[in-house]
Amino acid sequence: MSPTPPDALLFITPVCTHCPSVLQALSELVKQSQVGKLTVVNIAAHPEQAAEYDVRGAPWLRLGSFTLTGAQSMAELKQWAEWASGDEGTAHYVEHLLKEGGYKQAVAFISGDTQRLKPLLAIVANPEANISVRLGVSALLEAYANMSELQALLPPLAELTFHFDHRVRADACYLLGLTGSVAARPYVEACLKDAHEEVREIAEEAMEKLAKKQVKT
Template sequence: MTNDELKQMVLDHMELGLLENIIDMFRADTTLFPLITDMLQDERLRVRLGATALVEELQATHPALLAEQIPALGELLKFQNPTVRGDAAYVLGLLKNDKAIPYLEAASEDENASVREVVLEAISEIRGQ
């Protein structure tokens, strides 16, 4: 199976609601963690929501591996679609890692009011406010 086929399979399984299976896959194969950014960019709402739930679940057991995704998640704060920017900010807040602060601060003046709100909430979450 190619990387593109694997990515498509994981995203399609997420759309089908197979979150528990995907959590198990990520725990068994930590090279899958970069797919989180792909999930957050997907046009399907269920895939994006699943990505958030996946991060919430993995944060308890794999915070260091999730922290490695901060630069890629930070890049999503520049994405054209404001939904993707907001989702990325929310996920960065879930990570509660100071390394996300510079990315979030850079996005704090986003043109979209909803994104700005999520960014500020994420910063507060990380700083424990």
């Protein structure tokens, strides 16, 4: 069964340069059944709707759960439509936001559905990911320290402690320390014997955090 195509909500203005091309591309994607429904709002006619969605400029597009602004090519919109239909797109969208300096938007996106945390581990597991993106994702995950949302990621994080790249192992070990879960201890303890010094140092810090958490509880 193919995934349900996302619906699109597009805000335009009469003087917007890029609006016609985005509108045309989305209309074509509706014809191709890659977008389920297209709703177009003229900001000049309905400023109250623009205010409801905090629209600051045009074109402004809500595609599924993703918010995209500015010019978008047909190929880009087609890709976003595909990503908006499944979990795979979550990591791509958060990466896009972080690259654009949209950390606050990323925080709001994750808080809207904390199930979106798990796909972010794909970025944690990619040592070649943009460093600012990796740091941003780490901060997004840190916000759920000692909470059930991060603890739910313990199994995949534990698996990442066996990753071939020491940077991934180090990040996984760090995040395990933030879970506050006794179940994380065996994996963090194993990292104390890691071949790479950075991993060992982070494992020591993670063990201290876990120990403090256990004392408090």
